[in-house]
Amino acid sequence: MEIRPILSALMRSKVSMILIGLQVALTLAIVCNALFIIGQRLDLMNRPSGMNEADTFLFGSSGFGQGYDARAVMKSDLALLRQIPGIVDAAPANSVPMSGGGWSSGISLQPRQKTSTADSTFYMVDDHGLNTFGVKLIAGRNFTPAEIEDHDQGARVQPPVIIVTKALADKLFPNGDALGKQVYLDEDEPRSTIIGIVEKTQEPWTDSADIEHATFIPYFLPYGNYTRYLVRTEPGRRDEIMKTVEQKMAEANPSRIIGKLRSMEQVRHEAYANDRAMAIILGAVILALLAVTALGIVGMASFWVAQRTRQIGTRRALGATRFDILRYFQTENFIITTMGLVVGGILSYALSLWLMQQYQSPRLPWYYVPIGFLCLWALGQVAVLGPALRASRVPPAVATRNV
Incomplete structure (x- = not known):
């Protein structure tokens, strides 16, 4: 044609x-x-958060009344949670990936460095934190119970040991020799030694340019009368365990309010709405x-x-x-x-x-x-x-x- x-x-x-x-x-x-x-x-x-999202949930506990001892309640709560059948592990956590709120700061290689070498979020956990998060430790070791410090709210971040993500380790030490090195989380002494490297953990902010720059700090720290708990269950039992935990937490201490229990899948859904x-x-x-x-x-x-x-x-x-x-x-x-x-x-x-x-x-x-x-x-x-x-x-x- x-x-x-x-x-x-x-x-x-x-x-x-x-x-x-x-x-x-x-x-x-x-x-x-x-x-x-x-x-x-x-x-x-x-994007993978680095956590075991399918089997993990979190909730908050807010105490009220005179004489409420947040630290004592935290210890008893964790002991209770860890003995409930179906729970793999539980830990306090100031924040989690995709939650939209947390604590972040710069990390430097020299004291009083004008510009920090890298920015990172800080996840404050105990020796059960890595297992509860479900992150993969690819180098070094976990915290020991003796390394977990009991701090007051507003205290300076000066842990002697820390665990970082691989992305953050590579940013701080491009030659791949971050394990055992010392960095500054504050402008001056003391220095913090990197004792472990995890494969991946996201920051709480989904729009962060350095989404995989995370640092685990061995702090046992309630915020006033408020404590956030992270719980990991056996595969397939999360929803069942969530109901059990809500009931047992309410029965264990009537002088507090248990916040809404949210699965990490719900956290992801809300974060990316x-x-x-x-x-x-x-x-x-x-x-x-x-x-x-x-x-x-x-x-x-x-x-x-x-x-x-x-x-x-x-x-x-x-x-x-x-x-x-x-x-x-x-x-x-x-x-x-x-x-x-x-x-x-x-x-x-x-x-x-x-x-x-x-x-x-x-x-x-x-x-x-x-x-x-x-x-x-x-x-x-x-x-x-x-x-x-x-x-x-x-x-x-x-x-x-x-x-």
Whole structure:
């Protein structure tokens, strides 16, 4: 089939051709960047925290009344929790990954260093902390009971020993020799020795640039009359144990309020609620754009079929087959779509550049646009198929009818 007659016909309907082409261009630019953003959000939401999330939950205990001894209650609570059947381990924790709140500071290699070598969150735990978190110790050792310090709220962070994540260890000591080295968590002495390295543990803040910079500190520390407990259960028994723990904690001490028990899966769900909402909204925008573009192509093709009925009949009378008519409209649509996609490809990268400048978004990968080309070509061909089939069924006798 010659392209020249198709182009000549399109030139007689410039407005329709330009509008559909622009619609295709805008659809490509928005869809490519929206899909890229959705992919980024999904990657963030699926990042492993380093914990055993499936079997772990947390809750808070707030004491009231005169004479409430938070430290004594913490010790008795932990003893109770650790003996409940089905509980693997329990530990106090000032914060957990994805919780959105915690304590962080800089870590330096020299005293009174102007700029810290790395920033890190601090998880204050006892010798059961690593086991309760479910993190993997890949080098060194865990804390011993003798190393756990009992501190007051607001005390300076000066532990003699610490355990860090691999990402933080590599940041502090790029040569990979962090184990046994000493660092400063405060400006001056004393120094803290790295006695262990865990594979991965996220910070509490999901938008942190250094998401895997975490430090475990051997502190036994309630916050006033408030204590947060982290509990790990045997696989598959978390929900059952949560009900048991809530009941036993309430019975053990009536002078306190047990906060809502939340699984780590709930913590993750809440932490990424905004990212999930963004992905859903952008997904709906993508579907709406594709639907509008498809309907625009259907409407344009249907109008042209109605407008060219006698012309189609004449071509059929001169020997054109139904397949020839079908191919004509599909080729016409392919040309319009291609022109729109060329413009859309430029707009896609331009929009990506704007997002990079305004929101520090990563660059749109090159392969998104070619894949978008293929998808919109396919969409255009499917959308035009109905009107094209209707045109192919126009009988030759139409050409002989009076107008």
